[in-house]
Amino acid sequence: MKLSDRASSIAESPTLAVSAKAAQMRADGIDVIGFGAGEPDFPTPPHIIAAAKKALDDGQTYYPKPASGIPILKDAIRGKLSRENGLTYKANEVVVTVGGKMACNLVFQALLNPGDEVIIPVPYWVSYPEMVKLAGGTPVFVAGEEANGFRVTPDQIRGAMTDRTRVLLLNYPSNPAGHMYSPDEVRAIAAQMAGTDVVVISDEIYDRLVLDGSEFLSFAAVSDDAFQRTLTLNSASKTYSMTGWRLGFVAGDSALVKAVAKLQSQGTSGAATFAQVAYAAALDGDQGCVTTMRDAFVERCSFMVDALGAMDGVQCYRPNGAFYVFPNVSGTYARLGVSSSAEFAERLLEEARVAVVPGSAFGMDSNVRLSFATSMKAIQEGLRRIATFVAGV
Ligand SMILES: Cc1ncc(COP(=O)(O)O)c(C=O)c1O
CATH class of the missing domain: 3.90.1150.10 (Aspartate Aminotransferase, domain 1)
Incomplete structure (x- = not known):
């Protein structure tokens, strides 16, 4: 065919x-x-599985309502973002997706027009460039030097920016190199973005898996300016060993979140309802x-x-x-x-x-x-x- x-x-x-x-x-x-x-x-973890089983027994087997995520999960996500990341989002600034991968995909679909450029630091998670291309965008790669712990510098980012730059993609701790940006480095990148209309996608899927005691600073937490331009992505997969449950989310600008929800309503109708209940239990429960x-x-x-x-x-x-x-x-x-x-x-x-x-x-x-x-x-x-x-x- x-x-x-x-x-x-x-x-x-x-x-x-x-x-x-x-x-x-x-x-x-x-x-x-x-x-x-x-x-x-x-x-x-067993308490998460128990929450899913209970949700099934309670009849949580219908389409998620609304398709953008059930209210108890949105509340749990907002609680996590406030407690762990110092970020205050309203309910209409959060959308639950079918895994972090779909969160990323839908954000690109909602943001990019043909020819729009997305700055992607190298090394990058394998799916980013393909997702950008699927959405009609153009990946622009910036090499993180191994000697600099794979981190890109604000100057490198600035050097890659053109009048077509629509998005800067950040992922720390990173897949594949596990590197992070210190709070000062995050602030320096945010300062470089000020005065531009570039959207920052901050993929924070490994935020709870900092291994060496380094301080993790969410990009959106740097300043009001950073908060306005950032879409914060995360998922249940890595933190709670829930890769097969397919649950993720985007938090950020309400118009963008609405657009992602609209795309999702025509694409998947949202993540499985009983799985969403379990993710809420994971976020609200014991973090041991x-x-x-x-x-x-x-x-x-x-x-x-x-x-x-x-x-x-x-x-x-x-x-x-x-x-x-x-x-x-x-x-x-x-x-x-x-x-x-x-x-x-x-x-x-x-x-x-x-x-x-x-x-x-x-x-x-x-x-x-x-x-x-x-x-x-x-x-x-x-x-x-x-x-x-x-x-x-
Ligand atoms: C950096 C990064 N972002 C997003 C994802 C997507 O994960 P999921 O779709 O399981 O939530 C992964 C998975 O490997 C990842 O490494």
Whole structure:
């Protein structure tokens, strides 16, 4: 069947593709260690599951009303944003979406006209450029230097701005490198935006997974000016290990939120009602489950960074947050006879049975991404295999 230009122009998500390939190899009886997953390996906490079960028993099985999100969840989201992020949003400034991915997608659909430019710092989450293109926009990449902890500077952002710039996209702690901006750096970027009409999309999906005690400052919390221009995105997926529940949200300007809700009402009719009840329970309930998961990530992260850093030709930046490491492996390419991160990842999977995501998927071909959302046992064995592989023996 002949496909539309739109469908043909979009690449498949490489992270999901790696996970699928590793799963297939495992199904074929091959012992693969998977570092591809972008999801916590913890079960959804029992009190959240209990809330969903109760919602089902209570008959919360109809379309969500309104499609923009049920009132108890909007209230819980506003409570979270106020408590944890110092942000005060009204009910008409919040829309619940089918995962953070859809939040991002719908925001681009609501904001962009053909030719509008979106500044995307590199390395970036794989889906951003494709979503921008789907919405008719043009991604403009700004490289975060590895020597600067992958962070882009206000000057770099300014240098990338043109009269077509519509959006600056920020994501910290970041996927894939786990880097963050300090409060002063966030303020400096916000100051650079002042006097422009650029919208900032702040993807704060890993805000609760700061691993090294760094202070997290929401972009919208910097000033009134920042608050007005920022759309704050978040989701249930990473914080509460709820990736399969598909729940996210956008908070910001009421006209934009209304437009997202309108698009959603014609697209999906909103996120599943009983799942929304459970997300409210997650946000309003005991946050000990988040701390437990984060503590495990801290331990795994430290082990991985040290083990990777000890390998000849590998340099590993110590992430501030999220659950990924993004080592530079280009120092092994000549020894291994590979010329790209894709080739490195392919050979690693075939020869050492370890799945990682090539850095090219995130805009950096010298690196690969390893998720540490997997057991310590798997991490130890996987790193042992990687060490043997990169030694080239
Ligand atoms: C930076 C970032 N934003 C958004 C998402 C979307 O997550 P979800 O759609 O599961 O809420 C992800 C998932 O990997 C991510 O890493």
